[in-house]
């Protein structure tokens with residue numbers, strides 16, 4: 021078994037991946053290996069939403085592991101305790117009989133390397149995947165099959181029925197490069213080829229080394245979290261299967277299965293730096309399911325598409341329109357007119373859907389009909405009922421039409437481009453007319469009866485991003501942003517103002533800091549020439565994420581810690597961290613060079 025790891029990137033991440041908290045997976049795979057805190061036992065879970073079996077869209081979070089109580093055993097079948105060492109490509113288990121290893125042989129096969137020179141093996145528990153008692157009997161379903169195979173004939177192999185499932189115990193005789201491989205898939209051939217462990221391990225090491233080696237360099241102080249973020253960007257990828265038609269990233273393999281509309285756009289922010297085609301595919305994977313009326317669904321996963329949800333109310337569900345803005349950012353780093361041409365019409369239809377289907381009072385300002393369409397699920401802005409006409413949505417649409425103007429220009433359609441600019445300007449005027457409150461110095465969202473929702477959130481400052489506000493409004497908004505009683509402080513930008521009675525610093529969209537929202541503000545501040553302020557928000561965002569080893573969905577606005585409910589290995593926080601670390605490093609490199617020149 022190989023001792024030394026040559027890759028500095030893999031060594032940097034040694035023991036950074038805590039499998040009691042985050043899954044060990046691999047690019048493209050739907051298998052996740054976890055350890056329950058406590059016993060020396062592993063679990064294998066599926067990153068799949070199998071709604072044909074369990075119709076509840078959230079059921080996958082509660083589903084028991086596919087393989088449970090996986091234990092390393094010696095030649096006599098005695099369980100082995102282990103000390104674990106983790107790397108992106110390999111888990112190493114030091115036991116009293118020697119070292120076991122675990123790598124992905126391929127996206128559906130886990131290869132357990134056995135300690136050299138002794139007989140050893142595995143014990144695990146596997147249940148028929150789905151079973152339930154029915155009125156007259158019971159139901160068993162098995163949609164994923166499991167095959168376990170040694171690279172040589174097994175010395176001992178026993179399958180015993182036990183409490184609704186089976187205990188498998190298998191032991192291989194002593195060899196130098198032994199493997200027991202577990203393959204899990206919809207359809208598995210009984211004859212799985214199993215190369216020697218050293219070969220699978222070397223291939224995994226090369227694969228991961230190459231991935232990390234391709235990323236742009238950043239300043240030393242960002243490097244550890246930056247590489248961890250890139251680990252997430254590969255670890256959360258799933259291969260095409262069912263409705264997932266491109267290799268694409270899940271927001272978090274454990275907590276959010278499938279592809280989500282605005283997450284996919286944010287993920288492209290990072291991929292554009294290493295693989296522009298992978299970045300484009302995040303957008304294509306979502307556009308592939310555009311509905312006939314132009315709507316884009318909230319999420320896409322192997323077995324289906326989510327375009328309406330019945331809680332807290334029944335309505336169509338999508339996510340904020342940021343694809344066009346992201347496509348342009350992609351075009352900045354990797355210009356590709358063909359891609360702009362490919363997506364232009366879909367984005368135009370998407371834009372038309374918002375204005376035609378989501379403006380009941382026909383005032384030219386668009387409304388959310390379902391809280392989840394805002395992406396801000398439990399924000400107090402939706403506590404007073406739906407629909408809500410809101411400044412965040414209309415700002416996204418303004419930015420989208422600005423992006424369409426740039427695309428149209430680039431595609432040789434100057435008249436159309438002018439029209440988009442006119443429409444973008446018109447929506448700014450309407451926001452000022454309907455949402456702006458001169459006394460409060462804020463843009464309020466409106467209920468159906470035009471009653472303002474006076475909960476102070478950063479979304480009332482969003483129109484800054486249009487870059488088209490009169491000076492005095494801009495100054496008022498900046499005043500709110502930098503007011504420590506409201507949004508400023510060590511941890512910025514809370515999603516509800518600190519002094520608002522509804523502020524809850526650790527509850528999802530009711531106060532915590534979210535990296536994507538910070539990113540939008542950084543964009544907005546650059547847009548209006550407030551570069552220093554933008555850089556301060558950038559640095560505070562980077563510092564916040566670097567406080568922890570993991571990378572989380574959101575952070576408590578008072579303590580800076582991730583609340584227990586925040587998902588780990590979170591996609592857009594990783595993507596934003598990557599993009600901001602690159603920005604910050606380019607600026608600091610540029611200023612070092614300026615210093616040299618002087």
Ligand code: GLC
Pocket residue numbers: 271276280281282283339394395396397
């Ligand atoms: C949560 C967020 C939403 C996001 C989704 C997937 O529901 O509120 O904005 O798109 O998770 O990450």
